[in-house]
Amino acid sequence: MARTLEWRTRTGVDTDHGRAATVEFDHVSKVYGPVSARARRAGSPPAPGAVNDLSLAIPAGAICVLVGPSGCGKTTSLKMVNRLIEPTSGRILLGGIDAATRELTDLRRGIGYVIQQTGLFPHQTIVENVGTVPRLLGWPAARIKERSEELLGLVGLDPAKYAGRFPSQLSGGERQRVGVARALAADPPIMLMDEPFGAVDPIVRERLQDEFLRLQEDIAKTILFVTHDIDEAIKMGDLVAVFQQGGRVAQFGTPTELLASPASDFVARFVGADRGLKRLSLSRVRDISLQPAVIGRLGEPAGEARRRALADPLPYLLLVDGLERPVGWLRDIEIDGDGVLTEAMAIPMSPLLSPETTLKDALSMMLDADVHTGIVVDRTGRVSGLVTTESIGGFLRETAVGATPAPEQDAP
Ligand SMILES: Nc1ncnc2c1ncn2[C@@H]1O[C@H](COP(=O)(O)OP(=O)(O)O)[C@@H](O)[C@H]1O
Ligand SMILES: [Mg+2]
Numbered sequence: 318m319a320r321t322l323e324w325r326t327r328t329g330v331d332t333d334h335g336r337a338a339t340v341e342f343d344h345v346s347k348v349y350g351p352v353s354a355r356a357r358r359a360g361s362p363p364a365p366g367a368v369n370d371l372s373l374a375i376p377a378g379a380i381c382v383l384v385g386p387s388g389c390g391k392t393t394s395l396k397m398v399n400r401l402i403e404p405t406s407g408r409i410l411l412g413g414i415d416a417a418t419r420e421l422t423d424l425r426r427g428i429g430y431v432i433q434q435t436g437l438f439p440h441q442t443i444v445e446n447v448g449t450v451p452r453l454l455g456w457p458a459a460r461i462k463e464r465s466e467e468l469l470g471l472v473g474l475d476p477a478k479y480a481g482r483f484p485s486q487l488s489g490g491e492r493q494r495v496g497v498a499r500a501l502a503a504d505p506p507i508m509l510m511d512e513p514f515g516a517v518d519p520i521v522r523e524r525l526q527d528e529f530l531r532l533q534e535d536i537a538k539t540i541l542f543v544t545h546d547i548d549e550a551i552k553m554g555d556l557v558a559v560f561q562q563g564g565r566v567a568q569f570g571t572p573t574e575l576l577a578s579p580a581s582d583f584v585a586r587f588v589g590a591d592r593g594l595k596r597l598s599l600s601r602v603r604d605i606s607l608q609p610a611v612i613g614r615l616g617e618p619a620g621e622a623r624r625r626a627l628a629d630p631l632p633y634l635l636l637v638d639g640l641e642r643p644v645g646w647l648r649d650i651e652i653d654g655d656g657v658l659t660e661a662m663a664i665p666m667s668p669l670l671s672p673e674t675t676l677k678d679a680l681s682m683m684l685d686a687d688v689h690t691g692i693v694v695d696r697t698g699r700v701s702g703l704v705t706t707e708s709i710g711g712f713l714r715e716t717a718v719g720a721t722p723a724p725e726q727d728a729p
Pocket of ligand 1: 393
């Protein structure tokens with residue numbers, strides 16, 4: 318039985334989408350070429366297969382990324398879903414129904430397919446390309462046009478500008494957007510994307526990834542997304558299946574689980590020695606416990622403030638205004654005990670962080686400002702606590718329970 322995971326969409330909504338379907342690989346294997354009679358009698362495909370005993374359960378509306386080195390069976394796994402390749406053994410259930418029992422045209426109508434070299438028809442205009450599937454389905458011309466233009470808008474291409482152009486008149490990134498629009502044309506519950514952003518330069522790729530994640534918040538399809546790039550997998554995936562040679566899954570889990578607790582040395586190496594830093598980009602300031610700040614208010618007697626600050630291990634006092642918004646730091650031993658606290662005493666501020674700031678950005682802002690502390694403020698600008706470089710380090714250690722020690726962790 319495939320492993321199921323507790324899982325929520327990135328928008329925090331539970332999984333049951335009307336227009337998405339679950340995808341389940343149930344002990345799926347693929348061996349290219351003839352299977353020997355002996356293997357068939359034994360009831361199991363011989364190794365090495367392109368895909369070996371793959372079991373994955375993907376909830377409706379999730380992006381599941383298949384990632385791994387070249388040749389480890391990612392594309393083969395994807396193509397078995399729309400039956401461009403038939404499994405040697407095992408079943409693939411789409412919305413609970415065995416794909417092998419479905420009529421092929423009907424099956425593929427419900428699955429959008431995006432590949433790296435989009436496969437746009439060069440002699441058709443963009444709007445004709447996007448309308449390919451609706452045309453095959455015999456939609457009336459007006460509806461095809463309407464839907465195609467809607468989709469172009471959805472992927473960020475102004476129909477007035479792009480509809481009449483030909484693929485050769487578009488940039489790589491624009492063609493890739495057209496490929497996505499075309500795959501979405503018949504509103505399929507499932508999308509297969511095989512290295513969809515692999516052929517564009519890194520800046521365009523990043524933009525396409527961001528756009529696609531925004532789009533997915535609206536369309537909430539079940540998406541199988543193939544890449545060999547672990548950073549792309551971590552960014553795009555609600556769930557990630559790490560493939561290794563021989564078409565086996567080394568680990569299936571959320572990006573955070575992979576980074577915090579790699580299941581094997583292979584996964585630890587594949588996710589990279591910088592997996593701690595990668596985890597920081599997945600966690601936010603609101604995920605860690607804030608350190609309290611010793612607060613002093615503008616106009617308050619300085620002597621009391623000095624005593625409070627000296628009694629606290631942190632050698633600084635955070636000066637705030639009447640609305641508890643940070644003004645600056647005062648070094649405890651430098652506070653002149655006479656008079657009141659004034660803005661003129663303050664030394665420059667730490668970076669201001671919001672609960673939504675990623676820990677990676679928080680750390681980077683602190684390093685840029687050459688300080689160890691960031692001040693967390695709420696929406697009104699009021700201080701809610703402090704984040705320190707140590708508290709970020711502590712967060713990484715605490716949440717890595719059960720991790721296989723990787724070489725970089727052996728160092729003191
Ligand atoms: N049509 C085919 N005939 C025989 N072997 C194939 C065929 N397609 C792929 N393979 C082999 O199956 C393995 C998995 O390929 P593939 O699924 O394309 O890997 P990936 O997408 O992870 O790079 C590779 O060893 C590849 O050489
Ligand atoms: Mg491939």
